[in-house]
Amino acid sequence: MKVFIAGGRGRVGSRLADTLEAKGIEAVPGGLEDGIDVLSGKGLAEALVGVDTIVNVLNTPRFDAEGAISFFEGAIDTLTAEGERAGVRHHIVLSIVGVGEGDASEIGYYLGKVAQEKAVRSASIPATIIRATQFQSYIPVLIDQHTVDGKVHAPRSYIQPVELDEVVDLLTEAVTTLEPGSEIEIAGPDRFFHDDLFRATLAHRGDRREVVTVEGQGPIEAMVPRGAHRTGVVRYPIPGIPTV
Numbered sequence: 001m002k003v004f005i006a007g008g009r010g011r012v013g014s015r016l017a018d019t020l021e022a023k024g025i026e027a028v029p030g031g032l033e034d035g036i037d038v039l040s041g042k043g044l045a046e047a048l049v050g051v052d053t054i055v056n057v058l059n060t061p062r063f064d065a066e067g068a069i070s071f072f073e074g075a076i077d078t079l080t081a082e083g084e085r086a087g088v089r090h091h092i093v094l095s096i097v098g099v100g101e102g103d104a105s106e107i108g109y110y111l112g113k114v115a116q117e118k119a120v121r122s123a124s125i126p127a128t129i130i131r132a133t134q135f136q137s138y139i140p141v142l143i144d145q146h147t148v149d150g151k152v153h154a155p156r157s158y159i160q161p162v163e164l165d166e167v168v169d170l171l172t173e174a175v176t177t178l179e180p181g182s183e184i185e186i187a188g189p190d191r192f193f194h195d196d197l198f199r200a201t202l203a204h205r206g207d208r209r210e211v212v213t214v215e216g217q218g219p220i221e222a223m224v225p226r227g228a229h230r231t232g233v234v235r236y237p238i239p240g241i242p243t244v
């Protein structure tokens with residue numbers, strides 16, 4: 001089996017490549033530094049020769065709706081066109097739990113992920129969508145994203161961070177055993193309020209930024225799974241945070 005990982009040198013992609021290779025599965029990394037551009041299609045035809053499955057773990061620094069939508073949707077279109085020519089039979093996409101809902105419904109980046117899901121669902125290559133909650137290792141970045149004028153604005157809504165390796169394991173399962181057409185969500189074992197999690201993480205890191213609680217504008221559970229989902233076993237590395 002040969003797998004093309006779009007974004008294969010990124011945070012998720014590089015761990016997935018190592019995991020697949022350890023199982024004896026050939027993993028071809030596809031990123032800009034490999035000379036592959038998923039938007040223009042440069043280098044894709046050659047990289048996809050003999051590939052059965054594409055795993056799409058691409059990312060963009062564009063957080064505005066226009067930039068994020070054109071990136072995520074454009075990449076699906078190009079990967080589908082080139083993948084179809086190469087005989088790819090399965091396109092697996094990593095998305096985020098809750099995008100398009102509640103507080104997240106107006107966030108430009110999340111609108112890009114919604115467009116990505118919609119595009120791959122209606123594309124000609126059978127698709128699987130894995131939706132993960134926020135990675136535990138990503139929480140400090142998330143805190144920075146919520147910081148305005150030195151203060152961290154944290155919604156009083158739920159968050160259930162997951163360990164990245166457990167997401168990689170589910171992507172690996174999607175590659176090796178899942179039939180195309182699945183949509184699966186994965187979250188960590190514990191559910192917190194954003195503001196409690198942010199305060200504890202900052203205190204643990206000796207970061208004195210103040211956390212300001214803001215009331216959520218949407219459902220309190222918008223960013224956590226509400227139906228059947230996989231639950232990871234790895235706990236958030238800071239003990240003592242109140243769970244809900």
Ligand SMILES: NC(=O)c1ccc[n+]([C@@H]2O[C@H](COP(=O)([O-])OP(=O)(O)OC[C@H]3O[C@@H](n4cnc5c(N)ncnc54)[C@H](OP(=O)(O)O)[C@@H]3O)[C@@H](O)[C@H]2O)c1
Pocket residue numbers: 006007008009010011012013030031032033034036037038039057058059060094095096097113131132133134135138
């Ligand atoms: N962070 C979270 O908590 C979280 C939770 C759930 C889901 N996710 C999703 O997980 C996915 C992967 O995230 P990540 O943190 O692993 O991303 P990342 O580390 O930023 O990696 C993104 C990759 O995309 C590649 N890329 C960007 N533009 C490209 C282009 N035009 N052509 C080819 N490759 C391009 C980059 O290649 P170069 O390195 O060569 O530039 C890089 O390898 C994202 O879709 C994100 O929405 C994230």
